[in-house]
Amino acid sequence: MQPTTDSLTSPAVIPAPVPLIARARLIALLDAAASQHVCIVGDAMLDVYLRGDVDRISPEAPVPVVRVRERRHALGGAANVAQNVAALGAGCDLVSVIGDDVAGERLCEMLREGGMDAHALVRVGRPTTTKTRVMARAQQLVRFDEEEDTDLSTDDISRVLAVVNEAVDRASALVFEDYNKGLLVPAVIRGAIERAQARGIPIVVDPKYRNFFAYAGATVFKPNRRELESALGAAVDLEHPEALPATFARLGVQHLLLTLGERGMALVDASGAVHHVPTTAREVYDVVGAGDTVTAYLAAMLGAGASALEAAVIANFAAGVEVGKLGAATVNASEVLAAYDLHTGVIA
DSSP states (O other): OOOOTGGGOOOSSSOOOOOOOOHHHHHHHHHHHTTOEEEEEEOEEEEEEEEEEEEEEOSSSSSEEEEEEEEEEEEEEHHHHHHHHHHTTOEEEEEEEEESSHHHHHHHHHHHHTTOOOTTEEEESSOOOEEEEEEETTEEEEEEEEOOOSOOOHHHHHHHHHHHHHHHHTOSEEEEEOOSSSSOOHHHHHHHHHHHHHHTOOEEEEOOSTTTTOOTTOSEEOOBHHHHHHHHTSOOOTTSGGGHHHHHHHHOOSEEEEEOGGGOEEEEETTOOEEEEOOOOSOOSOOTTHHHHHHHHHHHHHHTTOOHHHHHHHHHHHHHHHTTSSSSOOOOHHHHHHHHHHHHTOOO
16 A cells, blocks of 8 residues: 555654655565666766874974874765665666776776676766865864866767767666766756656756756756755745745756755655655764765666655665765665664564
C-alpha cells in the first residue's frame, strides 16, 4: 500500500514522524536501483587530507607547525556522487574534466578501485581540481585549492558534449553536479537536457549560482534554501506557498527539493504543494558529502521508477546514515533498509 499525500505531509516547524513508504515498496525500489545506469555531468574533485600533530609555533611566522602523520585521498564533488551511485550497485558514467597531472591520475585510479570507470573523463589543459585540507586534533587549520574555474574553451566544450551524448544514451537518469568550475556552461547543460528529454529519462540538478536558471526541464532541482533565495533575490516562505508557482515558472522545473539542514528537506511541486521530510539522522558526526548522497539516491530511485516524493523519502534515509559517518562517505542499500527498520521498529 502506497502512502497517501496526507501521510507524507507534516508541519515545517513542528517535529513530526518521517514520511514513510511501505517496506516492500522500499525493498523493490532499492533492488531496481541496482540495475540502473546514471550519467553524472559535473565537477569532479580530488580531496586530500593531511593529518598530523601540532606542538610548536613556527619561528618564521606566528603559525602552527604541523607534523604530518597521514595523507589520505578521497573523491569529491561529482566523483562523490558517482561513488554513492556505485555503492547502490548501480552503474554510472562520470562526465567531467581532469588535468594531465598526478591528481588526475589518482582520481582515475580511485574511481577504478571503487568499481567505476574513468572512460568519460576528458583531459583538458588545466589542473585537476584539488582541495587539500590540513588537519590537527580533528580541527581543520587551513585548506588550499588548486583549480581553474573559468569556462571551458569552445573546443573542450565540443569534446565534453560528444562524451555527454554517448553517456546519456545508455543512462536511465541524468545528474548535473555543479561547483562552478567551468564545466557546466549553458551549451553543455542544454545539450545534455535535450538528449535526456528525447529519451524520457529523469533529470536531477544540484545547482550553483553561475547558471542557476539554465536547467529548465529538470525533474528535481535541488538547491539549498540559501542558494535559492540568493538566486531569486527574495525569501522563500514554505508556510505560505502562494508565490511558489511563479518561482517554478521562472525555473522551468518539475520539483524543487530544498535542503533545510537539521530540519530535513522540503519537496515542492509546480502547483505549490509542499511535502516536508524531517531528518532521520540519529547522530550527526559530519555533514560533509550528505548532499552528494541525496543527489545519487534521487537519481537512482527516479530511474528505478520511484515518484519524486518516494525518491526524496529514500534519499532522506540515506542522508541520515551518511551524516553518522566521518567525512564524505557512501551509503549502501542495506544501510538504508536498516535505517528504515530502526526508525519504524520493524523486525525483518
